[in-house]
Each structure stands twice: as C-alpha cells, then as structure tokens.
Amino acid sequence: MTQEPIIDRAFLEKLERLAMRWQKSFPGLVGGHNLSLVSGQGQEFLDHRHFHHGDDLRAVNWRAYMRFEKLFLKMFRVEPHTPIRLLLDTSESMATGSVQKLQYAKRLAAALCYVGLVRLDSILIQPFGARLADSFPCSGGRHRFGPAADFLTQLRAGGRTDYFRVVRQFVSSYPQRGLLIVVSDFLDDRDCQKPLEYLADFGHELLLVHVWAEEDRTPPWEGELELIDAETGARLELEFDADARERYTAGFDAYRDALRKLALRHGGRFASLPTSTPIEEAVFGPLVAARGVE
C-alpha cells in the first residue's frame, strides 16, 4: 500500500509562486532580497581588482588582459542566507480534536518548507514538545523536498509542552538570529507568552501560526463533564452549558488576541488557522494576509 503524500502535486505547483518574507535586517546576514556588499563566492559580479600572486586564475578577466595587457581579477557578491527555523509543536495536545492539529500543522510546515526551498532558502525544521527534538535541515532547491516531507510524515505527537525549557534550549543551540516560524496551538498551562517575548528580544523575527480545532474554541458538549488534560493528565469536573461555553470562547479569543499583539509588538506576524480551513485556503488566505508568505 502506498502512503498518501503529505501535499499533493497540484498544491505544490501553486506554492511555487510564493516566497518567504521577513522584515528585519539581521546583523551580518543577507540573502534573498537583501543584497550584500561583501565579496566572495557567488554568482553575481561585484567589481574588479588587480591580480595578486596566489589569486585564482579562473577569476582573471582575460578580455581585460587582451585590451590592457594587465591582469584584473573579477570579484563576486557573496550570498549568505538568512536562517529560517520552523518550530513545530508535537506535544500531546496537538493530537486532540476531531481533525488532528498535528496532521494539519505538518502539512502547513511542509508547504512553508517547499516555499523556502523553491527560493533557495535554508530551512531548519525543529519539532518540540517538552524539549527540542531531532531537527531536520533542508536547503538546495525544490528537489530536496522529498526527505523533508518524509521527516514530517514520521513525526508523532507526545509529551507535554514546556515553552520555557524549549526556548532556553533553542537560544543556546542556535545563536544566529533569523526568521522563526512557530506552528503550535500555544496551549501550555504555564504562560507561553513570556518565552515567546524572550525569543523576540533575542533578535529573532517571529511568525506565530496558531493552529486550533473547532472544539478548542467552541466545545460542543453539554452537561456534566469530566475533563482530562491531554498533556498533564489533570482532571476537572464541571457542569457545562451555553453560558459556560460563552465564557470559554471569550477566554480563548482573548488569549488568541494576546498572542497576536505579542507578535505584532515585536515586529513579527501572526496567523490564526482553524483546522476546518483547508490547507490550501489557509496558505493563500490568512497566511498571505498576515504577510507570512508573499
């Protein structure tokens, strides 16, 4: 039996016209749409200089030598890449809901990864739960998408979310600043806003993608409920009715607004994606609107 691809070919073809965007200039790093003034290895011509002993003969401008009878060396613009890191929440809470948020998040991550690969960006897929899991770096064009898709497919949900620990580990592991895409339901019983603020303060540009299921926002149940936290196993018994549902939804919306404000306040972007929205519609709708991709 062949496994169904994480993203179908028609959708991939549509993704080719998109590109990852970031607003910040990261010190010492250029790439993509930010030009570099540093010469070095590259494809684009920058300037000429006199030939010195030991220079690479392949860079000599022989036409200039024929004309001036002097050796000139061609210099090229260096093309360092801004690192794009995609933090993908694989905690147990992502496995709840009628449509698994993790499955949705994996497909979204695959789409973003493909957009980056098409534009020759370097992307690091970094799953996390209570701590950072094994990452997967991918770069070098669209033909490298297959291994990335395989990596995403084999991811399984597990563990509880611990943003404080994850952020600490991330900052120590990746000192280089860059674009940081966080795909998560942001449902941590402890506050996750502080760790996110810490990441922004450290110099990363945040793109927060909030994935939620319909019942995360509007629980359909009524009556006496015994609730079990998917991550911690904590229990809560309550009587749930229409009024309680309204209070619940209001609390959820307030939390989502807080996340949006956090992202915008630090020059980042925020997209809220319910799993009921088809993935294609989500990328070309809310994600483009939030200028996550263009």
Added chain:
Amino acid sequence: MFLVNLTWLQLFAVFGGLSAGVVALYLWDRSKRRLVVPALRFWQPAERAAEVKHRKRIQQPLSLLLQLISIALLLLALAQPRWGAPGPVSRNHVLVLDTSAWMAARSGAGTLMDQACAAARAYVRSLPAGDRLMLVRADALPAPATAFEHNRAALEQAIAESYPGSTALNLGQALEFARQAQKLQGGPRGEIAYAGAGHTADAPPEAGPALTPNIRVLAVPDAAAGCGLRRISVRRSASDPGIWEILASVHNYGTAPQTAVLALSFSGSPAGSRRLALAPLADQNVAFQYRARIAGALEARLLTNAAFPGDDQAELELPAQKLLNVIVYSDDPKPLGPVLTADPQVNAVFRKSSEYAPGIAADVVILDRFNPSVRPGADSIWIEPPPDGAPVLVQSTVSNAELTSWRSDHPLAAGLRAKDMRLESAEVFAPAPGDVAVARIEAGPVIVAHPLAPKFVVLGFHPVRGALRYELTTPLLFANILRWMAPDIFRRWELIAGSPGTISVALGPEAASAGIHVIAENGTELPYALDGGNLRFFAGTPGAVRVIAGDREMVFSLTLPELAGAKWTPPAGAMRGVPPAAAVPRAFSELWPWFALAGALGLVVEWILFGRGHVARIHGHFGFLRPLRRSAP
C-alpha cells in the same frame, strides 16, 4: 377493549423491558461524560459559575416521560387493540383444492373443476371474518396458492385461477402438507377442507385419529367412469425396420364392462382399428403393425362416449426410416454383396474402381484392394489396400497366419471371440499414434481403426474370400464397423405416449454401464434413479422427454392425462359439505391507527422540545461525522 396480537401480560412485559432500556440510555446520555481536552486553561474560568450536579438525577423528567408514553402508545398500536367485544378465536384453515387431471371430466353443465371451485368459494364465504385460510392446489404434488389469508377476495381470485392439471391426485401427501402448514403457522388450528372428486393415485389415506378431528370434505358429484388410453408404444420391428410395431393400452375406469373402438390413422389415412371389450377396472393391450418408411403423424382415437375426453385421443410424430448409403468400389463385388444387402438399413451401391470419385455423396465408402489417388471425404473401409498409398503403413505381408487376439473392449470387436481363424494372406500394419489395433496375428495388427473424422477401418485380409466367407465373424465384423461409423442410424428407437408423473423404464441389467441421459423438451437433463435395470424419473408437466441409454433411444410424449384409478372414501367422522355461514357481526373498532399516530406525535414533540439541544451533544459523540457533513452537497 382487547388485543389481537399480544396478551396484556406480554404487552406489559415488553413495555417493562423497553422502559428499563430507555431509562438506562437516558441516564447514560445525561451522565457525566469523560473527555480528553488539549488544556484546561480555558475551562477553569467557565467552571466558576457552573453548578456540579449529581449524575443520577433525572434532569429533564418531561423528556423521559414523553419518550416512555410514546413507546407505550406505539407498543399498544403493535398489539392491535380493538374496542368492543372480542369475537370467536381466529383459526387457521387449509383448503385443499383438487386440480388433478380427473377434475377436467365433464359432469352436468360444467366440469368437475367448476363444481369444486364453486364449493371452495362457498366454503371461503362461510368462514368467520377473523379466520385465516391457505389455499393449496393438489395434484401429484401439493402447491400452496396463497399464504394464510384474511383477504377473502384474494382467496377467491386464487380459486378462480385454478385449473385441472395433467397428473393424478396424491391425496395423502396433500393432507400431510396441510397438517404441516397448520403446525408451522401456530395458533389455533382450524379445518382441513378437501374440495374435489376424490380420485387418488396413491393409497387412500386411512381414517386415523390424526385425520378425522378436523377434516371436512366438499365432495363434488363424480363423473360417469369411462375408459381411456393409458399408453401407446411405437417402435421399429427388429425383423423388418420398415414396419412400425404399435402397442396401445386402454383402461376401463368403470365397474361395469364396456366396449370401445380403437382406431389408428397415419397422416390422415386409416391405419387400423379394433373393437375392444374392456373388463371392469382393467387394462387391455392391443398390438398393431403398420408399414411406413416416411415420417408422419400417428393418431390413436378411442371411439367412446366417456365423460372425460382428454384421454380418448393421442398423436405421435413418427420419423422417417434412415438408411445408411454405402458405395463399394470393387472389381469383384460379388462376394461382398451378401454381407451388405443382408441389413435392410444399409443401401449398398457397387461400382468399378475405375469409376471412383472422391466427392460422391455417401455415408460410407468401401475400397476393395484399391488405393484411390484422393482419399474419400466420408468414412471408409479399406480392404487389403496395396502397400503403396495405403492409409496405414503396411509393415509386411504374411501367409497362412492365425488370428490370435481381438481388442474386445472396442466396439469394433464387440462379440467377436474367434481365435482359430486362419488367414491365407494378410497384411501386417504399423498403426499411427491414435489408431486402434482391433485384431492381431502373431506378426502384428491386421485390422486397424482410425477413430478421428473421417473415420476409417483398414482390413489386412479379405473377409469374404476363401474360407472366411463361411465364418460368422465376417457379417458381425461388418455390422460392428457400420454401427461404429453411423451409430445414429442403427440406434434402437422407441416412441411412447404416456402421462406425466413418475415414469419407469425397464432398461435391462446392462443399462447401468451405458451412458444414460434423460433430456427434457427444453434440453435440460432431468434427474433420474436407476434401480437394478429400471430407470425412474419424474416429469411434472406435459411434454416430450428423451431417454438415451447406449444404443437405445426412447422418446416419451407425455401428453396423456394421468387418471387415478382409486376412489377415496372419506372417514366416517369427517365433516361434510359447506358449513353454514358464520354470522359474526363486526362488534369492535380498530384503535391501533390512533395509538400509532399519538405515539409518533409524542416522539416528534419530544424531539422538538428537547432534541434540538442535543444536536451539539451528538456532534460531540460523533465528531468524525463532521467532515462528511461538510463535504455533502
């Protein structure tokens, strides 16, 4: 008020069980539900104002009450309540209507069947309205025409659609079937009524205690017993195939001696007649002979004034006599003449070998010591073919050889045992793969047969030259060769006119070894039983059935009606005649439609008042259905 389908006790028992189930489901539905959620952070603010209730408490008593009332009403509707006084107990009757061949006999203005139908209709109308009746049509096999029915119009329609069949009544089987039907139906048993003349082929059922309590006889006046043809058998004479031997069997059904004239005609021309003096309740066989080689219709007609005309006439299609056309190419035909002309089914023509033509129309070609340039297209017999151009390789020629063995399992050597035959001169063959060596001398095969079409047999010696012409083996060998080449022409053929039903044929003890086929008119094989040398099969409907057993073929034209010889005498304790019509006025009114309506209404009201609030709950239980709902057009 009374219930038709259930007793009150049964009703309360069923309602109790259902109520317990509903209450349990209700409590389960309202009980605390265990859910796994991604986080508790948004639930805790929602909990603050909520009041935790005890799970066992019925939160919506009106909803449960409405459901229970609705279930009770629907159950009452199923129990079929009636308002008023209950009538007599509803019983299940079976009416056995005789549809045997005898019922086609005329009696008075109509047939016996008309009278039986009239009696059956009167019986149906006499039954109380609550009683159910099954109509069974009975001839050789009982066949239910209806189920146990309240609907009198449907029963009368089924009676009107009943016609006499072709087989005799098997009354014992029909009554047993009726008893089994009543037993399987359950409930109070009613009567088993029999409407018919009572002529049965089987032994009449005895008046045992199981039969007498509930049997009713709706007898119809019997027709005057006459005489009729029972069987006609026609076959070619063994001594002269041009003559048909006709054997007719006439039966006197009456208790007094009768005289009748049996007249035969072939294709419209008189073929013979005989005046018969028939003893009471006995068969008389009459034999005729008629010479005819051509095909034609043989009609046998019994000139009598019997009430039952169906068995007074029979017609058989006789085929033309087939001849085997043999052409003999020989420069010395005289010795072969007696061998071939002795069989009247062989038409032999003798020609010189110089007149040989390969395309000439013949069934068999005999080539006497002569090899043609082109082999014949028909089956052929080669006698002492010259080695050059022989159909089988000639190995050697020997003289004064003794025939040592015959291949006795092959039809060509059937019945041939002579081992002391001395052959003055014989060719020894080297048979090709697939050829059969029929006879051998010490040096090798001297008779070889090629079984694939066109068949041929090669004889390494001349069978009618020298001393061999006086041997019995020679004509037998030729007869075997011709029968092997044209089995259809020599097959023994017999045509029998009889009645449908169980047919028994005496085939002889060797029949089991022959391939037996019993083929109906539509080409399907009928099942049969072989008991010793007797073949038995059943044909329920009129038509032709062919029985092929080895070289024998019989065609049964089953068009004569099968008339039963025995008359059934009903037991003394049996009820007789149509009972007086039950005057049971309809003293009740049906309530079940109202109960059904009220029950359905109660469920609708409950759903409107309480069901809508459960939609979200249902979504919670069956959340996986939501993508399906969304994708639905």
